[in-house]
Amino acid sequence: MGDQSRRAPALSVRGLSKHFGERVAFDDVSFEVSQGEVFGLLGPNGAGKTTTVRTLGTLIAPTSGSATVAGIPLSSGNDEEIRKRIAIMPESPGLYLRLTVAENLECFAGLYELSNGDERIQAALRAVNLVDRANDPCHALSKGLRQRVSLARTLLSDPSVLFLDEPTSGLDPAAAHEVHYLIDGLRNRGVTIFLTTHRLEEAEQLCDRVAIMNTTLRTIGRPDELRDRIFHKSIEVRTRIPLPDPAAVLDGLPGVDRWRLDRSGVYVISVSDPTLAAPEITRALVRAGADLLSLVETRHSLEEVYLELIHEQAEVKSK
Amino acid sequence: MSFSRTRTLAIFHKELREYRRNRLIVVTMVILPVIFIAIPIVLIFTASHSESSTQLENSIGAELLFMLVIPAMIPSTLASYSVVGERDQGTLEPVLTTPIRSEEFAIGKALAVLVPTLVISYVAFLVYLACALFAHPSVTSAVFGSSHLLILLLFTPLLASWSIWAGIAISTRSSDVRVAQSLGTFASFPPFILTALILFNVIPQTFGSILGLVAALLLFASLGWRLVSAMFNRERLVSGTRS
Numbered sequence: 001m002g003d004q005s006r007r008a009p010a011l012s013v014r015g016l017s018k019h020f021g022e023r024v025a026f027d028d029v030s031f032e033v034s035q036g037e038v039f040g041l042l043g044p045n046g047a048g049k050t051t052t053v054r055t056l057g058t059l060i061a062p063t064s065g066s067a068t069v070a071g072i073p074l075s076s077g078n079d080e081e082i083r084k085r086i087a088i089m090p091e092s093p094g095l096y097l098r099l100t101v102a103e104n105l106e107c108f109a110g111l112y113e114l115s116n117g118d119e120r121i122q123a124a125l126r127a128v129n130l131v132d133r134a135n136d137p138c139h140a141l142s143k144g145l146r147q148r149v150s151l152a153r154t155l156l157s158d159p160s161v162l163f164l165d166e167p168t169s170g171l172d173p174a175a176a177h178e179v180h181y182l183i184d185g186l187r188n189r190g191v192t193i194f195l196t197t198h199r200l201e202e203a204e205q206l207c208d209r210v211a212i213m214n215t216t217l218r219t220i221g222r223p224d225e226l227r228d229r230i231f232h233k234s235i236e237v238r239t240r241i242p243l244p245d246p247a248a249v250l251d252g253l254p255g256v257d258r259w260r261l262d263r264s265g266v267y268v269i270s271v272s273d274p275t276l277a278a279p280e281i282t283r284a285l286v287r288a289g290a291d292l293l294s295l296v297e298t299r300h301s302l303e304e305v306y307l308e309l310i311h312e313q314a315e316v317k318s319k
Numbered sequence: 320m321s322f323s324r325t326r327t328l329a330i331f332h333k334e335l336r337e338y339r340r341n342r343l344i345v346v347t348m349v350i351l352p353v354i355f356i357a358i359p360i361v362l363i364f365t366a367s368h369s370e371s372s373t374q375l376e377n378s379i380g381a382e383l384l385f386m387l388v389i390p391a392m393i394p395s396t397l398a399s400y401s402v403v404g405e406r407d408q409g410t411l412e413p414v415l416t417t418p419i420r421s422e423e424f425a426i427g428k429a430l431a432v433l434v435p436t437l438v439i440s441y442v443a444f445l446v447y448l449a450c451a452l453f454a455h456p457s458v459t460s461a462v463f464g465s466s467h468l469l470i471l472l473l474f475t476p477l478l479a480s481w482s483i484w485a486g487i488a489i490s491t492r493s494s495d496v497r498v499a500q501s502l503g504t505f506a507s508f509p510p511f512i513l514t515a516l517i518l519f520n521v522i523p524q525t526f527g528s529i530l531g532l533v534a535a536l537l538l539f540a541s542l543g544w545r546l547v548s549a550m551f552n553r554e555r556l557v558s559g560t561r562s
Contacts, residue, residue, distance in 0.1 A: 094409040
């Protein structure tokens with residue numbers, strides 16, 4: 001039983017939908033998040049990310065579908081029990097600005113009925129490096145520090161699943177970096193994190209797996225898996241002067257599927273296996289007497305994957 | 320799952336701390352009672368002791384009515400801000416993500432308004448009575464000897480409770496702080512007007528009429544939390560739409 005519960009997913013979502021009257025917030029969403037995983041939900045504004053978090057966090061009732069959150073089936077009778085096991089950090093920190101950092105945390109320690117409230121407050125403050133600001137009123141804190149207090153608040157109850165809704169929204173790069181560092185620290189402690197963001201580099205840096213959503217779930221997987229799934233692997237070759245007859249050099253090489261010359265004079269060669277194709281291409285170019293400046297494997301960013309998927313969906317809709 | 324006193328008190332303490340730090344609330348809480356006891360105090364010293372006992376009783380009734388404005392008005396503004404105000408500031412959603420139940424949230428909020436209201440009202444009342452000791456003996460005996468005193472003591476928590484529950488109920492359903500506060504003020508009037516009618520003997524000041532109003536207000540005071548909890552919809556409060 002103990003082993004089973006340890007192996008059970010932290011989140012399991014099956015065909016979950018939420019409609020507000022005619023408006024579809026999200027539709028037929030299914031995924032699983034393992035315990036200790038950092039899972040990212042990516043999507044443009046209005047894609048249904050926040051509504052998904054609110055639904056899994058029992059603030060909003062789903063229209064259809066089912067889910068298990070922290071091992072408990074999502075239903076109105078289980079709301080309180082689910083909320084005891086999870087914590088949600090909303091996009092806006094939502095702090096009581098007239099109260100101090102410690103007073104804000106004291107209030108939430110009471111709401112979670114923590115018997116060792118003071119200890120937990122200190123531990124949460126240590127986790128976000130804010131022990132020395134405990135007695136500062138929240139209105140005196142910068143946006144980045146407020147976000148850290150909000151994160152400390154979610155850590156108070158030692159949740160099984162932590163939902164972070166756009167945790168770096170509106171933060172400057174330095175403050176966002178600090179939040180990334182803290183989230184990375186939580187991952188190392190084995191906390192299951194469900195993160196929504198539209199900052200793709202953030203998802204790429206922090207998440208074990210990501211799902212791209214735009215009302216419906218477009219794709220799900222590890223960032224490198226998604227790249228491979230969406231884009232062909234390719235090698236970019238730059239020569240000092242254009243090849244007189246590139247077809248004679250590149251066509252028929254082992255591992256090369258096709259090639260094209262882009263506008264900046266770079267040969268973009270689609271390959272099935274870069275490790276096999278790269279030496280063959282190099283030898284062919286040397287044989288042809290080309291002055292080779294660089295030969296690099298192209299790495300598509302998650303941003304390109306994301307834009308490709310969103311663009312693809314927009315095209316399907318317009319048809 | 321049972322009712323949690325800890326969670327209720329967490330809301331109660333947080334609210335009191337917020338009041339203390341908000342100068343505007345403190346000033347309003349002090350100024351309003353000062354105004355509403357200044358007038359009755361002036362009146363007890365200017366009342367003509369040659370008036371008949373009925374006239375004197377009516378004029379004291381009017382003075383006491385001024386003082387009943389304190390428990391009716393102070394909580395209406397605070398209570399009608401309590402939910403919509405938090406929603407406006409973005410502090411409501413984090414609270415709703417915790418295991419707190421609607422009843423605990425409502426009672427915590429209500430207590431945080433009721434306690435300062437009662438303290439302020441009864442202090443104002445004591446100040447008035449202390450001043451009445453130095454008025455003309457006929458006025459003093461009219462103040463201490465009439466049934467008005469009992470009405471004031473009894474109706475202070477009842478009127479406050481009405482204003483609080485009506486205010487919180489409006490606040491849970493309102494999407495604008497200003498609208499909620501205006502409606503909250505209006506909502507505090509009906510029992511206040513009934514009390515005034517009894518004080519002025521428009522509704523005969525009989526044991527039955529007083530008991531009837533007390534029973535109605537007591538019922539509302541004790542069931543208000545149920546009404547407010549039933550109106551409390553997390554989905555509507557976070558998304559603006561009803562489930």
